[in-house]
Amino acid sequence: MTSDNRLxxxxxxxxxxxxxxxxxxxxxxxxxxxxxxxxxxxxxxDLGVMHRPGARFGPRQIRIASAQxxxxxxxxxxxxxxxxxxxxxxxxxxxxxxxxxxENLERIRALLAPVYAAGVTxxxxxxxxxxxxxxxxxxxxxxxxxxxxxFDAHPDYWPPPSPDRPYHxxxxxxxxxxxxxxxxxxxxxxGIRGTISMAxxxxxxxxxxxxxxxxxxxxxxxxxTLEQIRGRVRGPIYLSLDIDSADxxxxxxxxxxxVAGLTSRELVxxxxxxxxxxxxGFDVVEVxxxxxxxxxxxxxxxxxxxxFLEICAxxxxx
Numbered sequence: 001m002t003s004d005n006r007l008x009x010x011x012x013x014x015x016x017x018x019x020x021x022x023x024x025x026x027x028x029x030x031x032x033x034x035x036x037x038x039x040x041x042x043x044x045x046d047l048g049v050m051h052r053p054g055a056r057f058g059p060r061q062i063r064i065a066s067a068q069x070x071x072x073x074x075x076x077x078x079x080x081x082x083x084x085x086x087x088x089x090x091x092x093x094x095x096x097x098x099x100x101x102x103e104n105l106e107r108i109r110a111l112l113a114p115v116y117a118a119g120v121t122x123x124x125x126x127x128x129x130x131x132x133x134x135x136x137x138x139x140x141x142x143x144x145x146x147x148x149x150x151f152d153a154h155p156d157y158w159p160p161p162s163p164d165r166p167y168h169x170x171x172x173x174x175x176x177x178x179x180x181x182x183x184x185x186x187x188x189x190x191g192i193r194g195t196i197s198m199a200x201x202x203x204x205x206x207x208x209x210x211x212x213x214x215x216x217x218x219x220x221x222x223x224x225t226l227e228q229i230r231g232r233v234r235g236p237i238y239l240s241l242d243i244d245s246a247d248x249x250x251x252x253x254x255x256x257x258x259v260a261g262l263t264s265r266e267l268v269x270x271x272x273x274x275x276x277x278x279x280x281g282f283d284v285v286e287v288x289x290x291x292x293x294x295x296x297x298x299x300x301x302x303x304x305x306x307x308f309l310e311i312c313a314x315x316x317x318x
Contacts, residue, residue, distance in 0.1 A: 008083055009071050022063045023090035024125075024305065025071065030089045033118040037086045038312050040305070041115070041124050042093035043108050046288075047101050048130030048169040052255040054288030058298075059093060059125040061289040062305070065298035069306050082306075082313035091115070091122075101167050105134040112138035116281070121312055123305055126285030128255065129156055129169040132240045133176055139281045140181040143236040146280060148173065148187035149229060151267065152242035153258040154197045155189055155204045155211065169286075177207070184208030186234045190217060190225060190270070191245040194258035214261055222266060226273040236280040239308070241267075243287050243301055251300055253292025264300050271307045275314050282308045 010026040023029050024040040033039070042059030049055065072081045082088070094111045096104050108131055115122045116138050124135050129152075139146055150156075150173070157173045160166040166175060176182045185208045192201060193214035204211050210232045217225055244254040247261035262270075284301045292298060 022060060024063050024302075025066045025069055027088055027090045029092060031091055032089075033115065033120050035087055036089045036091075036118075036120045038088045038121045038123060038309065039091040039115050040088070041091045041112065041122050043096075043124050043127035043131040043135075043283075044093055045096050045104050045108070045126070045131055046128040046255075047099070047104065048128045048167060049255050050168055050170060052288065052291065054253075054290040055126055055128045055255060055286050056096070057289045058127055058285070058287035058301070061292070061295070061298040062125050062284070062287055062301045063090075065295050066302040066305070068299060069302060082309040085313040086309060088309065101130070105130070105167065107134075109134035109137045113141060116142040121279075122281050123308060124281070124283035124285075125301075125305070126283055126287070129172055129240070129242055129285045130167055131285060132238075132283055133167065133172050133181075135281060135283055136176050136181040136238055137179070139236070139238055140179075143280050145180055145183045147233040147235055147237040148176070148182045148184075148189075149233055149237055149239045149274070149279075150187070150189045150242075151191050151240070151245040151262075151270070152189065153191055153193050153214070153244045153261060154242070154256065155192055155200055155209070156242075157200060157204050157207070157209075182238070186232060188212070188229050188232050190229075191262050193260055197258070217262065217266075222269050222273065225270065229274070230277070233277065236278055239274070239279050239282045241271075241282070241284045241304060243284060243297055246300060251287075251297040253288050253290075253297030254286045255288045255291070256286070257291075267300070267304060268307055271304055271311070275311050277311075279308075279311065
């Protein structure tokens with residue numbers, strides 16, 4: 001990463017945070033990848049949900065909630081916030097068309113492909129979890145098969161309902177494995193819980209995932225979980241964070257909430273514990289503003305994006 005030619009968020013003391021366009025943290029909106037180390041990309045797509053829609057509004061609401069975040073370090077251990085090291089821009093949204101899953105998946109892949117090819121790390125704001133499949137397609141085209149680090153209440157490893165309808169937000173990782181995008185032997189899932197999820201946990205483990213249920217996470221804690229993650233993942237890593245990994249008390253605004261989940265503090269500390277890992281891409285998905293109150297789900301998602309920016313800023317210079 002280079003420190004020259006950086007683009008900074010608007011100064012919160014010079015311009016009120018309620019004005020201007022809704023970019024992430026009021027970063028410059030640009031598609032000039034020569035000025036970026038990291039690009040924020042919106043994928044306002046929720047045609048893959050099986051029950052409650054609304055995640056199409058997630059990218060906009062995460063950006064709005066990000067106005068609450070200042071451009072300073074999130075921990076006392078940091079001397080500077082991420083924008084002193086990283087060049088970050090808001091790349092805007094994928095142009096989604098109504099009603100066509102396959103075409104939208106291709107549009108998402110096509111928008112992300114040049115980002116990866118330019119050596120820029122994308123942070124994708126979903127959208128439902130289906131958007132992770134084209135994101136992985138774009139990442140694997142540059143990096144080869146990836147380790148998957150997946151925080152979620154659901155494994156998303158269900159077989160498709162029929163060969164002619166292969167995609168919804170619960171089939172993502174089955175499709176990704178079949179396409180050779182991820183290596184399950186070096187992949188980890190954390191936070192799995194709920195009645196429907198438990199029906200497929202053992203199948204996921206048999207396929208190769210190191211799967212940590214929410215109950216197992218609660219019993220062993222953050223440090224042991226991070227140790228298991230670091231012992232498992234290798235090579236380029238794709239980090240996908242479904243906001244329903246959090247308990248509905250901390251993230252009610254999601255399509256498939258499951259009780260007895262992770263706290264917001266636990267999620268933040270898990271993400272902070274990933275510093276130093278070779279993470280090639282990140283997404284946060286399933287934020288559904290119609291079910292959110294007081295913006296607490298979108299605020300959590302925005303802060304998790306900021307935590308990931310700090311991970312990127314801590315990477316060794318290339």
